[in-house]
Amino acid sequence: MGVKLGILGLGIVGTGTVQLLQDITGRHPLLQEIEIYRVGVRSLDKPRTVELSTEVLTTDLEAIVNDPAIDIIVEVMGGLEPARSLILKALSNGKHVVTANKAAIARFGAEIFTTANQAGVYVMLEAAVGGGIPVIQPLKQSLSVNRIHTITGIVNGTTNYILTRMQTEGSNFGDVLADAQRLGYAEADPTADVEGLDAADKIAILASLGFGGRINLQDVYTEGIRQVSKTDIAYAEKLGFVIKLLAIAKRNTPSSPLSVRVHPTFVPQAHPLASINGVYNAILVEGEPIGQVMFFGPGAGAGATASAVTSDILNLVATLKTQRVSTEELHQSKIQNPKSKIASLNPLLACGHQEYCQIAPMAELITRFYARFLTNDQPGVIGKLGTCFGNYGVSLESIVQTGFQGELAEIVVVTHDVPEGNFRQALAEIRNLSAIESIPSLLRVL
C-alpha cells in the first residue's frame, strides 16, 4: 500500500470510484499500490452500496485535506464551496488533487492552478469533461505539438438526449424534458444543463487546454436549448441538418482572439458530430498538422466517470514513481521549501499558462444563420427581407416561404457566412417591418 487517497464525497462518482478501487483483479497491477485511506461524507448514517470501515469514513473533510499521511485528494463532492476551499487547502498542503468538478475548475481554475504550481503538485481533471472519454490527457499530451484551431464538442449528455428524442419522436422540448426528468436523464432543476451552463464550464476548460491560456467564464457566450422547437428540428432535417447543442472554441488565425461559445447549432448531417446521439458525448479537435480527430463515448455515469477519476489517480501514482520519490520521501519533502518540487513537475501535465485568452465579442463572430419568420401574407415580404439583409451585407443562401402557421406565412432563411453583428443589425431593421409578426427562431449554422 504505497499511495494514500483522501476521497471527498461519496455520491455517484465517489461510489463508482471506490467500487473500482475495491475490485482490481484484471485491472492494471499498479492499482494495488493505492489505498483508500479516508472518505469524507456528509452523513455517516446514510446507507451505502460500498463497504468502508469506520476509520475510513469521516464527516471531517478539513481533517482529510490536512492529514499529512494522505498523498492524493480525490474531490468528487461537486459544487463550488466547500469544494474550492478544500482543493486549495489540499494543494497548499502539498497534496496532488484529482477532481471531476468542472464548475469549480471553470470558475476558480486560475487560483487552483497557481496554488498547485506554487506547491509543486498536480491537479488532474480528466473526469471534468466528457465523463469517461479520454480528452483532457490527449489534449495535454498526445496533441500537444499541434496548433489547435477549433474544438467543437457535444459535452452535455442531458441536452443531447433531449434533442435526440425531439428529433426522433417529433416531440416538444417540454414534454421530452419532463420525461427525461422522470427517467433520471435530467435533474429536477435542469437549469445548468438546458441553459448551456454546464457545457460552458466544459468548453472553458477545453479551450484553456487547447489554446494554452486561461478563460474568463463570463466571456463564454451561452445559449441553451429551451427555445429549440420541433418545428425547427423538422426544418433542419429538410435542409440537411440536425440541431445539436455545441460548445465551440475557435481561433481563426494564430494571432486572432478566440471565439468561445455554447449554443444550439444546425449541424450538417454528414458532419462527424451529427450522428452523436442520446447521452453520448463527442469532442472534435482540429489542428495543424493533425487535421480532425474526434473522441466519442459516455459523457456521464458512475462507471465512466470513475474510469476517468481512477485513471488520473493511477497516472499520478505512475508519475510519482518516475520522480523516484517514495511516499516517505514525499512526506519529508513537504516540510521543505515547496519550490524545490516545481522543477520536477511534468510540464505537459502541469498547467503552464497564466495569461488569459483574448475572447472576441459575439458581434465579430463569422457564422451562418438560420432564421424563421412569421409574416402577414403580403406580396413582396420576401423582397423586403432580402433588401434588409442586403443593406447590412448579409448574403443569403436560401429564402423560402415554407407554408403557413394559421393566418401567418412562414419564411425560412439560411445565410452565408456573415459577421454576427451585421446579421443582428439587419434583424433589428426587419423586426420593424410591418409585415413581420415575429421571429420565433434564430440559430447558428456550423
Next chain:
Amino acid sequence: MGVKLGILGLGIVGTGTVQLLQDITGRHPLLQEIEIYRVGVRSLDKPRTVELSTEVLTTDLEAIVNDPAIDIIVEVMGGLEPARSLILKALSNGKHVVTANKAAIARFGAEIFTTANQAGVYVMLEAAVGGGIPVIQPLKQSLSVNRIHTITGIVNGTTNYILTRMQTEGSNFGDVLADAQRLGYAEADPTADVEGLDAADKIAILASLGFGGRINLQDVYTEGIRQVSKTDIAYAEKLGFVIKLLAIAKRNTPSSPLSVRVHPTFVPQAHPLASINGVYNAILVEGEPIGQVMFFGPGAGAGATASAVTSDILNLVATLKTQRVSTEELHQSKIQNPKSKIASLNPLLACGHQEYCQIAPMAELITRFYARFLTNDQPGVIGKLGTCFGNYGVSLESIVQTGFQGELAEIVVVTHDVPEGNFRQALAEIRNLSAIESIPSLLRVL
C-alpha cells in the same frame, strides 16, 4: 537546446516530423528544447523539401544510434531491417526510441521491449497505429484502470477508402484499387493493405496494450478484402449493414483466451464504426467500467503521423524532466549500471508485460455469418441448406432466395451466433450437395 534527436529516415513521415520541429511558433513551448541533431538518410544527393545542414544529414545510421550525444532515436525509416537492429542498438545504448514502425513492433516487440526495460528507457509508438489519432497513449494511460474486453478498429485507410468507394459507386474491387493506386491512396504493391497484413500488425499492437500481454503475430487470423464483391456490398446495404475491414481483439471473460483477427465484416449501419468512411481510421474500445469509447481521425498522412511522432518526442522530453535528470546527468548515467534506471520508468509508459496472450483458434470464435450460395434452381434447395445447418447447430436468422445470376438461383443466409467450427462443418456438407454450384461469399457479421 536540451534534448538531441537522431532521426532515422527522411521519407514522408520523417520529412513531416522535421517540418513540424522546424516550425514551432504557436506550438508547445517545450518544443524549443528539442534539437534535430542527426538525420540518417540513404542518399545525401536526393532533393529534400526540408533544409538540413550538412553536419546533420548523414548516411551512417549506425553512427547515429551509437552517438553518445543523442538522447532520443526517432525511427521513421520503416521496414524490418535494418530498422530492428538499429532500434535494438539504440536501446542498448540507453537511448529512448520513438517509432512509427508497426511492422517491426508487431514482429519484434518482445525483444525490443525486453531490451528497453533492461536499459531503463522508453519505446514510444503512438504513430504505429491510427496515424495521428491518439489511441496508444489513451490505452496506456487514460483507460488503464479498465478491464478491456473488446478493441475493434478500422485501422487501414487504404482498404477503408476502397470499400467506401465500392459502396458509394457500386464499383468492383479491381477498378477501385486501380484508381486508388493512380491517386496515391494505394501502393503499387498493395498486398500489405488489401490482404489485411497491415491491419493485423496494428491489432496485434493494440491487443497487446489493451490486454496486457504479448501477441504472436502468427496467431492473428487475417483475411483481406480482395474477395469482397459489389454484389455483397449491395446485399449488405439491403440487410442494414455496411462492409468494413475490421481488426478485432476480444476477450469474452477475463479468463478466456483472446480472439484476435482481421477480416471484412458486416457492420450494422447504426454501429459507430459504420459511418467511418474514406481514409479515416477509428478505434472503438469497450471495457468495464468505461463502456464504449471511440477514437476517430486521419489514419495516415505526413502531418497526422508527424503529430503523433512529435508528441511522443515531447512526452519523452517532459517525462525526462520529471526525473530531474539533465542531459548531462543522463549521459553520465549511461555508463553506470543501467538497472539503476529501471526503477524510475513510468510503469504506464513502459511495457510491463512479458507473458504471451493465449489466442483462441478461429474454430472456437462465436460469431454471426453471412453467406451467399449459387444453386441449381431445384425445388427444396432451401430446405436442404436449412437441414445441413441444423445438423451442426447453426441457427439461421434469415435464408432468402434473392434472385438469379444467369441460370443459377442466388440464396443469401444470415446466421445467429454460432461457433465458427460448427459453421464450417455445415458448409463442408453443403458444398457436397448436388444442388450447390458455388459459395461465392462468406463474411462474418459483427
